[in-house]
Amino acid sequence: ASGTNGQTIAATVKLQDGASDLGTAVFTYTLGTWSRTFVNTNTIFADANTMASPYPSMINVSGVGGMLIKAVITLTNISYGPSPADMDVLLVSPNQQDTLVMAHAGGQNAFNNVTLTFDDAASNSLPHYTLIISGTNKPTAYLPVPSFP
Secondary structure (H helix, E strand, C coil): CCCCCCEEEEEEEEECCCEEEEEEEEEECCCCCCCCCCCCCCCCECCCCCEEEEECCCCCCCCCCCCCCCCEEEEEEECCCCCCCCCCEEEECCCCCCCEEEECCCCCCCCCEEEEEEEECCCCCCCCCCCCCCCCCCCEECCCCCCCC
């Protein structure tokens, strides 16, 4: 197919069963790929053994027709201690499907001003018991699975 990124095209397929003509089927496709960034710039306060404030922290996503292929999540300037293993992060979609992004990582090693990106395609996971440092990791959850109100 030729066209521009984001252009919709139609593919027409002729269907046959042996010599019998079954008609045609038309499938529409959007050419190329594109990405959108959505941000919540509000500070989230989190202390051990309490819920974050605000809870939940919302990011409104709109104007993205079609099918979501991939989501990459970045948390910036995180400082947490004394026990990062107490920090759990859950991503919930509007239809209530959820993904546990981070749970029980980092042991008892407080960290300051860390930026974490979570991407399924990453080659690393967050450490279970050692210091968490800035970087890109797979969503990482160690047992037990936390519950969220």
